[in-house]
Amino acid sequence: MRQAVACLGNRYRGDDAVGLLAADRLRAIGVEVQECEDEPTRLLDSWAGLDLLVLVDAVRSGAAPGTVHRVDVSSGTLPEELGLTSSHAFGLAETVELARALDRLPKRVVVYGIEGASFAAGAELTPAVAGAVDEVVAGVLGELGA
Amino acid sequence: MSEKTRTIRTDYLARVEGEGAMVVKIKGEKVLDVQLQIYEPPRFFEALLRGRSFTEAPDITARICGICPVAYQLSSIAAMESICGIEVPDPIRLLRRLLYCGEWIESHTLHVYMLHAPDFLGYESAVQMAADHRPVVERALRLKKIGNDVMRVVGGREVHPINVRVGGFYRAPTKAELQALVPDLEWAREAAIATVSLVAGFDFPDFEQDYTFVSLRQPGDYPIERGRIVSSGGLDIAVEEYEEHFVEEHVERSNALHSSMVGTGAYLVGPLARYALNAAELSAPAREAAAAAGLGPVCRNPFRSIIVRAVETVEACEEALSIIAAYEQPDSPAVEAVPRAGEGCGATEAPRGTLWHRYRIDEEGTILDAKIVPPTSQNQRMIEDDLRGVVGVSLHLPEPELAIRCEQTIRNYDPCISCATHFLKLEVERE
Numbered sequence A: 001m002r003q004a005v006a007c008l009g010n011r012y013r014g015d016d017a018v019g020l021l022a023a024d025r026l027r028a029i030g031v032e033v034q035e036c037e038d039e040p041t042r043l044l045d046s047w048a049g050l051d052l053l054v055l056v057d058a059v060r061s062g063a064a065p066g067t068v069h070r071v072d073v074s075s076g077t078l079p080e081e082l083g084l085t086s087s088h089a090f091g092l093a094e095t096v097e098l099a100r101a102l103d104r105l106p107k108r109v110v111v112y113g114i115e116g117a118s119f120a121a122g123a124e125l126t127p128a129v130a131g132a133v134d135e136v137v138a139g140v141l142g143e144l145g146a
Numbered sequence B: 001m002s003e004k005t006r007t008i009r010t011d012y013l014a015r016v017e018g019e020g021a022m023v024v025k026i027k028g029e030k031v032l033d034v035q036l037q038i039y040e041p042p043r044f045f046e047a048l049l050r051g052r053s054f055t056e057a058p059d060i061t062a063r064i065c066g067i068c069p070v071a072y073q074l075s076s077i078a079a080m081e082s083i084c085g086i087e088v089p090d091p092i093r094l095l096r097r098l099l100y101c102g103e104w105i106e107s108h109t110l111h112v113y114m115l116h117a118p119d120f121l122g123y124e125s126a127v128q129m130a131a132d133h134r135p136v137v138e139r140a141l142r143l144k145k146i147g148n149d150v151m152r153v154v155g156g157r158e159v160h161p162i163n164v165r166v167g168g169f170y171r172a173p174t175k176a177e178l179q180a181l182v183p184d185l186e187w188a189r190e191a192a193i194a195t196v197s198l199v200a201g202f203d204f205p206d207f208e209q210d211y212t213f214v215s216l217r218q219p220g221d222y223p224i225e226r227g228r229i230v231s232s233g234g235l236d237i238a239v240e241e242y243e244e245h246f247v248e249e250h251v252e253r254s255n256a257l258h259s260s261m262v263g264t265g266a267y268l269v270g271p272l273a274r275y276a277l278n279a280a281e282l283s284a285p286a287r288e289a290a291a292a293a294g295l296g297p298v299c300r301n302p303f304r305s306i307i308v309r310a311v312e313t314v315e316a317c318e319e320a321l322s323i324i325a326a327y328e329q330p331d332s333p334a335v336e337a338v339p340r341a342g343e344g345c346g347a348t349e350a351p352r353g354t355l356w357h358r359y360r361i362d363e364e365g366t367i368l369d370a371k372i373v374p375p376t377s378q379n380q381r382m383i384e385d386d387l388r389g390v391v392g393v394s395l396h397l398p399e400p401e402l403a404i405r406c407e408q409t410i411r412n413y414d415p416c417i418s419c420a421t422h423f424l425k426l427e428v429e430r431e
Helices: A014-028 A040-047 A092-101 A133-144 B043-049 B054-062 B069-084 B090-121 B126-132 B134-155 B175-179 B182-200 B239-245 B271-281 B284-292 B302-326 B375-392 B399-411
Strands: A003-008 A033-036 A052-059 A068-072 A108-115 B006-011 B020-027 B030-037 B214-217 B228-231 B246-250 B257-261 B342-350 B353-361 B367-373 B424-430
Touching: A003 A014, A003 A040, A003 A133, A014 A033, A014 A052, A014 A108, A014 A133, A033 A040, A040 A092, A040 B090, A040 B134, A052 A092, A052 A133, A068 A133, A092 A108, A092 B126, A092 B134, A108 A133, B020 B375, B020 B399, B030 B375, B043 B054, B043 B367, B054 B069, B054 B353, B054 B367, B069 B090, B069 B239, B069 B342, B069 B353, B090 B126, B090 B134, B090 B182, B090 B302, B090 B399, B126 B134, B134 B175, B134 B182, B134 B302, B182 B284, B182 B302, B214 B271, B214 B342, B214 B353, B228 B239, B239 B246, B239 B342, B239 B353, B257 B375, B271 B284, B271 B302, B271 B353, B284 B302, B302 B399, B353 B375, B375 B399
Parallel strands: A003 A033, A003 A052, A052 A108, B020 B424
Antiparallel strands: A068 A108, B006 B424, B020 B030, B214 B228, B246 B257, B342 B353, B353 B367
């Protein structure tokens, strides 16, 4: 089974760092992780032919900070309410849909969206958001069957 | 003409605070006001830099933008090397130029195909465009990836290259490593030429602006990693003299700082400016592609900037190939940079335009002060002027089309919304 994990975010933008903190934790326990601090289309090539792709990113939907949203996008699009669009107008949601349009979407794709509160440059990570990393790491490991 | 108020709102991005906004107010057939508030200056990074070592500036500033990290690295390095009084030998400078070519290829390709082309082809986004134009989107992804590959081989990593340092590189790539890029870059050059002819066939709104163009100029080169600052109005200054001629002004209605040129006001940096001031320096393939696309020596239609970006992508591929062809691995990947107390400036041509940095460091190399002026902040005023002009000649358009035309006008600039802001709301009010 070919599977991959990709974590997105920006370490200098408050809660936007949370995806990358999850990446740090996953890597520390031996999970290979793609990290993406820019626009994610460059990851597309490595997605083709995967059986499972797990994506981790911060979201802003109005839920309580630290809420973990799990969405299986294998056959349906990401809900717009998650606000999963990036700072560069071509974000995770668009990249997933582009992969689908180009038949490069892995068989199964699961997105973990962690609700953030503050995304300002230089902002501290909100404690509730930092506290959600455990749940996300456990979730990702569960997806991978690890 | 209706006198009632109509409002259009467009949320591009709904993720991040510190959002910017665009407001266009129209009364009857008059454009009353245009306000653009997209610039969130990199003040946090300037503050973060204080107290850090001069050697850390490239890696820290690279974090400001995920699309143009090389621009930030090389502008900061130019400033630090000027303070240290060193000039890197040509092989190292050319490696930097090669790295920068990779960034131009990936950044221009992302914008031309994924963000800008859908405007002209009538799609909401590249996702919808992919359904009808699959080979075009596949070509874009491969072209962009080749730019990323150049960055990875020279910079050590695709994004935020880690191999770059004050004085040069930690490790110079071998000749064989660079040679391995050649087949892809040859394909990329052809793909970029095909891009020029694709975008040259788009329909462009009939709009021209009397720009004051500003870019670097380095005789013998198309400007990328070095040069003096010149303008279409005859300005010709050293990078250090920038602040005598350009000022950043606080704008009341937002946190924004708007750049302007002393005595001139709004000015334009970026592809149109580089092209207008340096077209004679383009390589033969880029020049031929520009001629075939019908670009004259100066292009004043901002919508046609997509053609100039495509031409510059040809230039970056050709330049990368010629640097690789002549490459010999240098004996040493870097020259030693010993700090000394002082102040220095650096400027390079980011894909979106001139990126200017100034630093002051002490004799230990600790950064005392930093100032960063990104291209998008310099273009803000010009974007507003373009919007005022474009709306003025587009009042006949129904509301949805007018809103799209406004968005397209902003996208002409490929605004670096990461350096600038993360969120753009467009509002058109008709009274």
